[in-house]
Amino acid sequence: MFFNAALFAAPNKVLAAVSGGVDSVVLLDLLCDLKKSLGFTLAVAHLNHQIRQSAAERDADFVENLAAKYDLPFHLSVKNVPALAKQSGLSLEDAGRKARYEFFFQEAQLHQYDTLALAHHADDQAETILFRLLRGAAAKGLSGITPERREQGVRLVRPLLQAAKQEILAYAAAHALTFQEDETNADTAYTRNKLRLEILPQLKEINPNYQEGLRRTAEILRADDEYLDTEARRLYAEIVVGENPARIKLDAVALQGCHRALARRVVRLAIEKLCGALNDISLSYIENFLDNGLTTISLDENGKLLVSK
Numbered sequence: 206m207f208f209n210a211a212l213f214a215a216p217n218k219v220l221a222a223v224s225g226g227v228d229s230v231v232l233l234d235l236l237c238d239l240k241k242s243l244g245f246t247l248a249v250a251h252l253n254h255q256i257r258q259s260a261a262e263r264d265a266d267f268v269e270n271l272a273a274k275y276d277l278p279f280h281l282s283v284k285n286v287p288a289l290a291k292q293s294g295l296s297l298e299d300a301g302r303k304a305r306y307e308f309f310f311q312e313a314q315l316h317q318y319d320t321l322a323l324a325h326h327a328d329d330q331a332e333t334i335l336f337r338l339l340r341g342a343a344a345k346g347l348s349g350i351t352p353e354r355r356e357q358g359v360r361l362v363r364p365l366l367q368a369a370k371q372e373i374l375a376y377a378a379a380h381a382l383t384f385q386e387d388e389t390n391a392d393t394a395y396t397r398n399k400l401r402l403e404i405l406p407q408l409k410e411i412n413p414n415y416q417e418g419l420r421r422t423a424e425i426l427r428a429d430d431e432y433l434d435t436e437a438r439r440l441y442a443e444i445v446v447g448e449n450p451a452r453i454k455l456d457a458v459a460l461q462g463c464h465r466a467l468a469r470r471v472v473r474l475a476i477e478k479l480c481g482a483l484n485d486i487s488l489s490y491i492e493n494f495l496d497n498g499l500t501t502i503s504l505d506e507n508g509k510l511l512v513s514k
């Protein structure tokens with residue numbers, strides 16, 4: 206299935222996250238087409254990360270013009286991601302992701318969009334799973350990108366998750382769609398690019414259906430993860446002894462006494478409650494927290510994560 210149209214229905218108010226790259230340009234074109242037959246509401250959101258100034262402005266202008274071409278409302282935010290990364294100690298990639306999702310949720314809530322559509326595709330899925338596997342990950346990380354989930358009252362959907370990059374490029378060519386190229390995508394100094402450009406093609410030679418194998422593994426792990434997550438949420442409610450938007454304290458004895466599989470999840474849940482949609486928490490961070498008998502997670506005034514006894 207190239208595009209999962211079943212994720213959309215008439216009363217939906219959809220906000221499409223458009224970076225200007227080919228994936229989200231194709232997503233927007235498909236959504237506009239579907240809107241004609243289903244009649245849902247559609248708008249475009251773009252975040253200017255200010256990472257490479259001239260390219261960032263070029264992308265923002267491009268997406269604004271694209272929204273105008275389709276006659277859609279356009280929501281823009283500009284965030285100084287390099288400064289945010291410095292303040293918080295996050296990588297540029299993580300700080301950009303955090304800023305992006307905060308903006309998407311804010312806009313969705315402000316304008317009552319119930320659905321946020323993102324253009325992740327099958328190659329992103331394979332790349333994400335392998336990247337996390339190499340770095341060390343639990344079932345949640347290896348269950349990959351979810352096609353549909355709910356967060357902060359908004360439904361996040363990825364209708365292109367089963368589409369291969371080649372199919373997306375072919376659609377763009379067939380419909381004469383123009384898009385912006387990200388020059389850094391070709392730079393194999395970045396691990397993710399090296400995976401995408403060098404390793405994934407070799408995996409394809411070994412098994413042309415490797416993406417399907419990874420997809421199936423991810424699906425099984427997702428079900429395991431959902432079950433354990435429900436248990437962890439129940440446990441969290443029992444062992445949290447203090448909770449406010451900047452600080453969470455867990456009961457030390459209860460945390461040390463429960464199974465490591467659940468303890469890891471309780472700590473992750475606490476971090477997610479403080480950091481919102483930052484979903485790439487490293488496994489070693491959580492292991493250190495538990496190994497050192499820590500109980501408290503907090504955010505300093507710059508949004509930096511701190512842990513203590």
Ligand SMILES: Nc1ncnc2c1ncn2[C@@H]1O[C@H](COP(=O)(O)OP(=O)(O)OP(=O)(O)O)[C@@H](O)[C@H]1O
Pocket residue numbers: 222223224228229250251252253254302305322323324325329
């Ligand atoms: N600057 C942006 N403005 C609006 N939407 C964006 C922007 N950057 C990315 N997106 C949306 O997020 C999707 C995923 O982007 P990308 O693959 O660059 O991010 P990622 O870091 O790999 O994934 P994620 O942010 O979900 O973890 C894009 O297809 C697009 O829908």
